[in-house]
Amino acid sequence: MLKHTPLNATHRELGAKMVDFGGWDMPVNYGSQIEEHHTVRSGCGLFDVSHMLPLDIRGANVRAFLRRLVANNVDKLQVSGKALYSCMLNEAGGVIDDLIIYFMDESWFRLVVNAGTAEKDLAWMEKQNADWGMGLTLTPRRDLAMIAIQGPDATRVLNEALPGVDQITGNLKPFNAAAMGEMFIARTGYTGEDGFEVMVLAKSAPFFWKALMEAGGKPIGLGARDTLRLEAGMNLYGQDMDETTSPLESGLAWTVDLKTERDFVGRKALESSEVTKQLAGLLLLDKGVLRSHQKVLTKNGDGEVTSGTFSPTMQQSIALARIPLGIAPGEEVEVEIRDKKLKAKVVKYPFVRNGKVLI
């Protein structure tokens, strides 16, 4: 039995093509995935991301708990509403999940974790909570729906759908959030465009979604969500990193705080293991489409495509690939696609941000 978000009936009314997405019945597109992709780069797209799990952690020790739990440093969060992207590591330094942490007050932090890892994450956190004697309360918020409003027109659409909300959106800086009763508005996203991720009570979600559509927001499926995030150079858990990969070999070193003395789970393993690989961007020079698990041949040894697709913005195939160190942007490598070896160029990613091609 597939799980449904509070917007399931809405997607079906809109004629979405529904797929089994890690146990969730989700819209992959509402027609053309490529058109949806362009809509987000040029206008405003709406995504149902209610399969992801908001998780409230409350208690006196919540900051101390998170200092130890995650690889990034929650002490960077000092202003209420500020968000932090981080990996949660196991003792071996592998990535249990990547998540966003919002600091609300000293006794309340909100986390948003991936759908496919939610149960595992929660069990892990509860275990640490008990082992470390933190006495915190972890509350999964399945009573909330989450809608992402993304694109250059996102602010206008949100303001029009929710009259008065401009008092919040007008002052909200990127990677910050504000709570208004049970409504939670964050200036975050997974597309490389300006926009918001808004949590509302599940029962209000269909009405809110309709208001956003009436204001000009267009429904976007998870298909376009993947091409958008890949153009934006954002990692996808389970593809670009997982429990067996180090964040330092997954393009996530910038999220691992090793500058302070803070002891966090996985730190010892990270510091004692040698980094031999890197996550690099690839641009396919020949015709074809890069896909995950294709072999990458470099002068320093083999690597593997972790995420690949056809970029609708660039009209060319792009990928993230884990390849040996010492291969610099600008160098050419080969990718095995079926029975052929095709040429690709190593590039610095992101590929696209705010509607502009950066390569």
Added chain:
Amino acid sequence: MSIPADLKYTPSHEWVRVEADGTLTVGITHHAQDLLGDMVFIENPAAGRTLAKGEECAVVESVKAATDVYAPVAGEVIAANGDVEASPESVNQDAYAAWMFKMKPANPADVNELLDAAAYQKLVESEAH
């Protein structure tokens, strides 16, 4: 969308038109393109290539996935459609107009083994459940 009655079909979602001169025009069905989504890359077999029945002979890739196209019968490729390679989205726009390649069957009677429109319709319906 209706399944054209004048075409033949394979269980792997190719359509086949038997031309007046006995040659075959091959493409992928509307149902196939609908499953795959927006097409972004097509690679056809070269003219002159000899194909066994069921041989992987072309590739279509959508944003979502890559899939092989199989020879509906044994024969020789006599033409490939460069237009669909240049504009893969034409397969999404009209799958039955956007032919991929033409072939000369080794044995003209082989086309009788292909599915007719009614049988293909049944197959599509059974896959939907």
